[in-house]
Amino acid sequence: MTHPRTITILGATGSIGTSTLDLIQRNPDQFEVVALTANGDVAGLAKAARAVNARHAVIGDEARLPELRAALSGTNISAAGGGDAIIEAAQMGADYTMCAIVGCAGLRPVMAALASGKSVALANKEALVSAGDLMIAAARASGATLLPVDSEHNAIFQCLAGNSLDSVSKIILTASGGPFRTLSLAEMAHLTPAQAVKHPNWSMGAKISVDSATMMNKGLELIEAHHLFPVGAEKFDVLVHPQSIIHSMVEYVDGSVLAQLGTPDMRTPIAHTLAWPTRMESPSPRLNLAEIGSLTFEAPDPVRFPAIRLARAALTAGGAAPAILNAANEIAVAAFLAGEIGFLDIAATVEAVLTRYQPAPPHSLEDVLAIDTKARQEAHLVIEMKVSAC
Numbered sequence: 001m002t003h004p005r006t007i008t009i010l011g012a013t014g015s016i017g018t019s020t021l022d023l024i025q026r027n028p029d030q031f032e033v034v035a036l037t038a039n040g041d042v043a044g045l046a047k048a049a050r051a052v053n054a055r056h057a058v059i060g061d062e063a064r065l066p067e068l069r070a071a072l073s074g075t076n077i078s079a080a081g082g083g084d085a086i087i088e089a090a091q092m093g094a095d096y097t098m099c100a101i102v103g104c105a106g107l108r109p110v111m112a113a114l115a116s117g118k119s120v121a122l123a124n125k126e127a128l129v130s131a132g133d134l135m136i137a138a139a140r141a142s143g144a145t146l147l148p149v150d151s152e153h154n155a156i157f158q159c160l161a162g163n164s165l166d167s168v169s170k171i172i173l174t175a176s177g178g179p180f181r182t183l184s185l186a187e188m189a190h191l192t193p194a195q196a197v198k199h200p201n202w203s204m205g206a207k208i209s210v211d212s213a214t215m216m217n218k219g220l221e222l223i224e225a226h227h228l229f230p231v232g233a234e235k236f237d238v239l240v241h242p243q244s245i246i247h248s249m250v251e252y253v254d255g256s257v258l259a260q261l262g263t264p265d266m267r268t269p270i271a272h273t274l275a276w277p278t279r280m281e282s283p284s285p286r287l288n289l290a291e292i293g294s295l296t297f298e299a300p301d302p303v304r305f306p307a308i309r310l311a312r313a314a315l316t317a318g319g320a321a322p323a324i325l326n327a328a329n330e331i332a333v334a335a336f337l338a339g340e341i342g343f344l345d346i347a348a349t350v351e352a353v354l355t356r357y358q359p360a361p362p363h364s365l366e367d368v369l370a371i372d373t374k375a376r377q378e379a380h381l382v383i384e385m386k387v388s389a390c
Contacts, residue, residue, distance in 0.1 A: 219311025319361030
């Protein structure tokens with residue numbers, strides 16, 4: 001009899017975390033939860049920890065630790081709080097750690113998880129974008145296995161199974177095009193946050209939904225894919241596929257193109273990583289191609305969606321540029337969601353920061369975090385100038 005696989009979920013109350021928990025609860029004999037973490041959602045964290053009988057629960061907001069302890073009273077679940085406690089949770093040696101903390105806040109915990117030498121499922125694309133070289137080096141040093149959770153990268157991972165990267169001629173990331181795929185620039189200038197967070201196919205958090213609407217998510221995924229699948233930046237392409245049925249494709253030197261298909265449900269790639277190298281059942285709706293009828297494709301429009309161009313430029317520049325791109329985008333998206341800037345100002349802010357801030361390449365995690373901090377400051381300045389000019 002095989003022992004249950006031990007699991008830690010960093011970011012357990014977000015969309016990826018809750019989907020992971022759903023799969024674990026459907027297969028309770030296969031998994032044992034070591035630790036769950038959340039930033040500030042005490043009620044959600046306590047409920048999840050009780051549901052899966054986790055050993056530990058950690059809240060990022062240390063001031064809310066007494067509230068978490070009260071919510072877990074009567075259980076054997078230990079509670080902790082603060083950023084250091086989240087890093088400690090990442091270091092508890094679980095067989096599998098789901099890294100689903102949004103943004104660069106997840107960088108230190110991801111690096112801590114990689115040091116364990118176990119399987120690390122990466123749903124935080126920002127960490128790999130900002131510190132890709134450092135993360136890949138850390139995984140190699142410890143022997144950790146990086147399992148991509150993003151639907152596009154998981155699709156590539158599946159299409160590459162058993163094949164050498166040397167035989168790849170192209171990797172094609174598909175994009176839904178977001179909710180504004182057919183709108184003009186004039187129409188996009190007046191879009192609201194409420195419109196931007198309504199993705200046509202996927203159920204996601206506000207930040208990643210806006211990234212999908214600007215297509216910055218595809219730019220970030222392009223950089224992420226470059227680190228995960230080092231075939232050369234020139235071999236990556238982006239194709240808009242509005243139905244979100246084909247999640248990515250790999251073209252080989254013999255002309256064969258392999259694609260991974262499935263309904264747009266994040267539980268499919270999560271289940272793939274949870275069970276890897278085998279497979280497990282998932283409740284995701286099954287694909288009915290006859291019902292769908294047709295699949296369509298188009299090239300992304302670089303004028304209406306400049307984010308992919310900015311990401312390619314950052315990838316080509318290397319050094320600090322990807323970290324600056326990511327940090328500036330996070331600040332710009334937050335400002336848009338707060339109603340401070342317009343939708344088109346998001347990419348404009350990122351481009352302005354990339355132009356005005358060009359530091360030396362990072363050589364350590366501290367360097368990356370310093371670049372991230374400075375880029376955020378620059379983004380705030382760009383936004384302030386924009387707001388003042390209006």
